[in-house]
Amino acid sequence: MSHRRKFLQTSVTGAMALLLQRKALASVTLDKVPVINDPVVISTWDFGKAANAEAWKLLSTGGDVIDAVEAGVKVPEADPTNHSVGYGGFPDRDGKVTLDACIMEGTALNCGSVAFLENIVHPISVAKLVMQKTPHVMLVGEGALQFALANGFQKENLLTPESEKAWKEWLKTSQYAPVINIENQFKPVDPKQLPGGPNNHDTIGMLAIDKTGKMGGACTTSGAAWKMRGRVGDSPIIGAGLYVDGEVGAATSSGLGEEVIRTCGSHTVVELMRQGLSPEKACKNAVERIVNRNPERAKTLQVGFLALNKKGEYGAYAIHKGFTYSVKNGKEEKIYEAKAILT
Structure with a gap:
């Protein structure tokens, strides 16, 4: 009889513990999607301000966060004066x-x-269709182009002409010399400028959170100017140029993509936020x-990270001063300069 009592007591205790554990898990699950009430969109560099404004049109009216970041980064993709993103981007060594x-x-x-995609103005929209219509994560080169054309995109x-002129000037010396933070020194291409020209190694990365707490991000670039044919940087690589985890936050990067790839940079930032670091400290x-490491x-190189957590808090950090980021929410529309390790 005493054994029976002990068995019943143990069963009841175990059942109560399991019930409490389930309630605790339910509580954690509910906390994973906070109600933000005020959407936030942030993006790299000064030209992110115009991109943020376009994304905000959807975020502020309850639009989907993925549609919002797509619409936002399409702005610099279509801007012929921006030589680091999309149409008007500086070509590779072969002029492509x-x-x-x-x-x-x-x-x-x-x-x-998508990576190594040619002749399509909006690679971000092709990437979105890869996500929505295929079982794959990445399409590259001719396959990515074939997929785009099959889905109605035009070559x-x-x-x-401006980018071609800069490329031909570069060919006279064929020296590849990226300049740190040249993105913030933009001016029309001048033949007297050193080879490597304006906006020669950058991207736009955008992160956003909507009213319900849903998070999304986008990253798009024409890559390093005068790069070797076939070179791909961090921008299209999930976990390097961009990573979004709705339970924690999101991060994106800017600068020399090879260094970001080596450290799985954006994923690293998100995991550091998971451990409790603020966006700025994680970056x-x-x-x-x-x-x-070196x-x-x-x-001689620049790398910067930008992060947004699920609370709507944001921050950035870079190797060198000069890395800027743009913020848009219901309270402010502003451009900040990130703190830096080196002067």
């Missing part, structure tokens, strides 16, 4: 403009990407990993 882009939503970790010449930690080399 090749584009990379990815998009990701944080609820189910759905994502899509267009992406090499503008700083990720940047420090790059600097500490301090001397870090003096």
